[in-house]
Amino acid sequence: MRRRELLLTAVPALLHAQEKARLNGPATIRAVEMIRVEGRRKTEAGDVKGQHQVNPLHVYAEHRPAEYRERGRPAGEVKASALYLRITTNEGPEGLYGPIDLEAAIVVYQQLRPFLIGKDALAGETLWDKMYRSNRHSRSSHFMMGISAVDNALWDLRGRYYSTPVYRLLGGPTRKEVDVYGSCLGHSVEPERMGATAAEFKKQGFRGQKWFTPAGPGDGPAGLRKNVEMVRILREAVGADYDLMFDAFMGWDYNYAIQWAKQVEQFRPRWIEEPFHVDKLESFANLRRATSIPVATGEHFYGRFEPMRYLHAGAISVVQADPEWCGGVSELMKICHIASSYDAHVIPHGHNVHTALHVIASQSPMTCPLLEYLISKMSSYYFFETWNPKPVNGRITLPDTPGFGIVLDEAKIEKRSVVTWG
Numbered sequence: 001m002r003r004r005e006l007l008l009t010a011v012p013a014l015l016h017a018q019e020k021a022r023l024n025g026p027a028t029i030r031a032v033e034m035i036r037v038e039g040r041r042k043t044e045a046g047d048v049k050g051q052h053q054v055n056p057l058h059v060y061a062e063h064r065p066a067e068y069r070e071r072g073r074p075a076g077e078v079k080a081s082a083l084y085l086r087i088t089t090n091e092g093p094e095g096l097y098g099p100i101d102l103e104a105a106i107v108v109y110q111q112l113r114p115f116l117i118g119k120d121a122l123a124g125e126t127l128w129d130k131m132y133r134s135n136r137h138s139r140s141s142h143f144m145m146g147i148s149a150v151d152n153a154l155w156d157l158r159g160r161y162y163s164t165p166v167y168r169l170l171g172g173p174t175r176k177e178v179d180v181y182g183s184c185l186g187h188s189v190e191p192e193r194m195g196a197t198a199a200e201f202k203k204q205g206f207r208g209q210k211w212f213t214p215a216g217p218g219d220g221p222a223g224l225r226k227n228v229e230m231v232r233i234l235r236e237a238v239g240a241d242y243d244l245m246f247d248a249f250m251g252w253d254y255n256y257a258i259q260w261a262k263q264v265e266q267f268r269p270r271w272i273e274e275p276f277h278v279d280k281l282e283s284f285a286n287l288r289r290a291t292s293i294p295v296a297t298g299e300h301f302y303g304r305f306e307p308m309r310y311l312h313a314g315a316i317s318v319v320q321a322d323p324e325w326c327g328g329v330s331e332l333m334k335i336c337h338i339a340s341s342y343d344a345h346v347i348p349h350g351h352n353v354h355t356a357l358h359v360i361a362s363q364s365p366m367t368c369p370l371l372e373y374l375i376s377k378m379s380s381y382y383f384f385e386t387w388n389p390k391p392v393n394g395r396i397t398l399p400d401t402p403g404f405g406i407v408l409d410e411a412k413i414e415k416r417s418v419v420t421w422g
Helices: 002-024 102-116 124-133 141-161 191-203 217-238 254-267 281-290 305-312 328-341 353-362 375-381
Strands: 029-043 076-089 094-097 177-183 208-212 243-247 271-273 295-297 371-374 395-397 415-419
Touching: 029 102, 076 102, 076 141, 094 141, 102 124, 102 141, 124 141, 124 328, 141 328, 141 353, 177 353, 191 208, 191 217, 208 217, 217 243, 217 254, 254 271, 254 281, 281 295, 281 305, 305 328, 328 353, 353 371, 371 375
Parallel strands: 177 208, 177 371, 208 243, 243 271, 271 295
Antiparallel strands: 029 076, 029 415, 076 094, 177 395
């Protein structure tokens, strides 16, 4: 009955939109704006959650932080702000997407905005290809982040135009709810705190947890022991039949990774993530051949070509391309298709839940089994929005609102401005 009701409501809306497009022509892009919203949000008393993770610069002693000790903080109030990209058309519908990284916002405003004005907002594949071809530096970094922001906003616009969620435009849904694993960035790795935190997150229903290693080669043998010991502590805290993942954020080298892997294989991590810089493909491939622990990377992949090379080389088992950075929903869909032919998982990096949720929901669970949820970050990331995509018992139910369902909460906005650069 539910399916029939959805068809009865969705089909007329689609037909109406299609008829409108036939009569009035394409939805031509009229404006591309960066909107800054500002306000104040309350903070709860509790831990600071400022545990560092190892990063490449920590090989230098002067850049290596001291061992972290968690401390409490009182309840209070802090300033909050966020950037959203709004694309409007001559037909009325608009696309809204965010929060947007500042680096991406500057590229959108200065370089992509003039190019987009007057283009057909419904011609998604053509627009992506033209943006990609419009600049010699488009294949990576901040320019690709700008393309990603525009692509995501245009998917939202098309969802609103056709009065349907983005995952339906992508061919879904393949399920009603998406399983979520908890990403524990910032949570203390002090032994007693770490074990108790992991047990609590398991109790909350997260399907697995990812923890961030605090030490690397610069910390010597003592640091390696600490990284090994954290795996043992976490395994004991959550039990044998529960997924644990570990992230080294490009802070290791091959020899270090091998030493760690050989000592923790007995604890069966679901994966080791980003142990090396992404340009070290051979190190990834060698590590994957040398250990039974699956190897993951991809949040710093740009476009479909990098993951294709990695998969062809047999270097990884899990692709973590981020729709905020890899080229948006359009490119992440292509990455999913490539990965499925290699029987690899695509579990997008969780910089923003909205796009990842819709892409995952449209793909086979064999290809996209999980969504990453950064527990601390997401507790306030959607402060200015009326809907917070928060998991309940380890799952997020798919929204049925048009586009990504992003609606700004006017009651929380004290100041709104259109931002420009140069």
